[in-house]
Each structure stands twice: as structure tokens, then as C-alpha cells.
Amino acid sequence: MQQESTLGPAGPFSDEERAAVYRAIYSRRDVRSQFTPAPIDDAVLERLLTAAHHAPSVGFMQPWNFLVIRSETVKARISAGFERANAEAREMFPEEKRNLYSALKLQGIVEAPVNLCITCDRSRGGRVVLGRTHDLNMDLYSSVCAVQNLWLAARAEGIGVGWVSIIETDELREILGLPESVVPVAYLCLGHVTELHERPELESIGWQKRLPLEELVFADRWGNRA
């Protein structure tokens, strides 16, 4: 079973290739409103899932599963769950922010041709997983790396992705029939897009400002300005 581990040449990409990677990183958006109704080709979806499956995972645990949702019935139930949670969420904000909150479109569950739930099976790989002995969250983090791989690949494919986080986890679990050991990490909406916001919507509308990077960087210890 043990095999030679082969090293291959590696090094920086060409300038054009590097620019393409940064283009994906900088032009990726959380999409709620720009989905076109065009279906996603199976070949494209398979490329996106394969990219997600090649994310790093703790102890090579690969804790993820991919639930591809096209059923209108399932989408309608998810959408109703979102509406309930979103009404609760609105009430949690200070009164002066509630009108702006209500005006935001926060999901495209029904319009997006494909919904995708990326999960984390916390029991995969058995009782002890290499690298997860001292931080039990590491498996959840691996599934998030899969989300981000997929998100960037989707940008390159012209597919928009929106992450819906305003829904009760238990409701999501029940609608999708998830076993107890499985956590729904990300509920995503996917569809073709021909336009994207040039800046994050929450920045453009003045909900939050982008923080200056230099205020976030420390040298050697918290609080030491670099």
C-alpha cells in the first residue's frame, strides 16, 4: 500500500497565470440577484465539485459531501426556512438598521438553477484523525476550504455563487435528511451570471466599510504594528 511520494518541479506561475488567479480572487462576489435562468451543464458542475474535492483537508479526511439540489419542492422548503429565520434576524438589529436590512436581497434560492449544500461528516476517518487531535474544528475548516475552492473555480467558469447562512441548522438538517454526525457547513446558490457587482454589496450600500489592511497586520505578537 505504501508508495513512493513523487516530487515534481514547482515555482511561480507565469505573469498571465498569476493574474488569472488574482482576477478570480478579486472579482468573486456573493451573488443574490444576478443569476440567469440558464441551466448549469453537468460537465461544468462536475469541474466545480472536483475543484472542491481537491481542497486541503485535515489528515486527508475529506469530510465533505455535496448535495446538489434541483428539486423545486426542496428549494421551496429551504426558501420558507430562510424567510422565517430572516424575519427573526431583522428583529435582532437596532431599529435604525431594520429598514435597510429589509431592503437587502440576501439570497437567490429559487432563482438559482442549482443549490448546493456542502457538509462536514464529523465521524469520517474514525475516532482519531491526524491533525485534528488538538483542534476539533479542523474538519469544519476543511469543508470551508472546499467551499472557497469551488467559489473561485465558479468565478472562472462564469458561475455566480451565493452563500445562504440565514436558516436554522436543524431545519436544513431535517429538509435534507442529514445524519446526526453531518453538519451543513454551507448552503450555496449557483447559476450563470453575466454581470457582477464591482464591489461587495454591503460595502457599496454603506452597511460596512472595508477595513484598511495595515490595521489588521501585526508583527510577531498581537498589537505590534508591522
Add this chain to the structure above:
Amino acid sequence: MQQESTLGPAGPFSDEERAAVYRAIYSRRDVRSQFTPAPIDDAVLERLLTAAHHAPSVGFMQPWNFLVIRSETVKARISAGFERANAEAREMFPEEKRNLYSALKLQGIVEAPVNLCITCDRSRGGRVVLGRTHDLNMDLYSSVCAVQNLWLAARAEGIGVGWVSIIETDELREILGLPESVVPVAYLCLGHVTELHERPELESIGWQKRLPLEELVFADRWGNRA
């Protein structure tokens, strides 16, 4: 404060650009042994941190900070913390796996010219954060998206990244002086690489196999084969 949110044209990348994004995704590795001693240019490091800072974040919360560690003293303390935790970790595995476990090089803390801790400030953005009302983990997940952005950008720059997860969180917190609200999400080792493993090391040595993607994909509900 409210501004027009501008839509720009978007769509699939050129074939060459798309291939570059996939190249980063497929050739990215968790690096423990291949670091060269060459220092990382400040300009390169700044590009990597800027890429991380452009990750998606729940409610545009940007919960991350970046602790750039070059101090040999700090690295030595982290390294000692790893050694202690790794000795504990080894004992958790069944006896037949312990020799293989001990033979694995799981970190390059001292050899890597730069260590980087990416954190999550759970108090950032106040008591209620848009999109984090129903899943309190969303802020941690945002910081993980920043890790994966940086990891892929680093691949394009010829910089290897290794994630060290075998260390007590409280020890990491103490060494780096993190406030109580701040979680160390990822402790990373960064350095130039000229060679990389062609497959994940844990796959090559037979620690774990890559799971067939088709077994991980379900249609509409857990357990429904696509």
C-alpha cells in the same frame, strides 16, 4: 454614506485564465519539507495578505487579523508547543499506526522564513452581524476562506504553505498574546518552494486514500445517488 452599487460585466474567463485557476487548485500542497531559506519579499507577502483580505466574510465582517511571525524566539516557542502536542497526538493512534505517524514530518515552523497566524475576532462588528444570526460559526468560516485565498495566491507566487494544527490553542493564544475574543484559526508556515509533491503526502504514503467523488455527491437529499 449610501452609494450606488455598480454592476460590471462578468462571465467566464478565457480558457488560459480558467486553466490557471485550476492549476492553482490542483497543484496546491500542504508543505512541510520543501521550504527554501530564501526570504519572502515584502511585496509578495503584501499581495498574499491582500488576497486573504478579499475573502468573502459574513456581513462583510472581515473578522481576520494577520500575525506575521519572523522572530526566531517566537518560532522556537511555537515549535516546542507543536512537539509537546505531537507527542500526545501520537499516543492517541492505534499502536500499528504509531510508527508511521512518527515518521511523518508534519510541520516546517523553524525552516519556513515566515510563519503567519490568521485569526478570527469574534467580537468584530458588534453584537449582531448580518448573516451570523443563525450560525455563530460563520465568522470562523470567513477566516478560513481567507486562508484558502492566501493558499491559492501563494501557489501562483511560488510560495508554499503548510497548516500546523497540532498545538494547544491556549498555548498559541498565550505565545501570540491574543485577546480573549480572538480565535487562532490557522497557524501557517510560508516559504519559497521549487518542488512540490505531485499528490498529497498522506495519499502517497498510504495513510488515507482519495475518496471517489461520485460517492460523495447526492441529489436533493442525503443518500440519494446522483
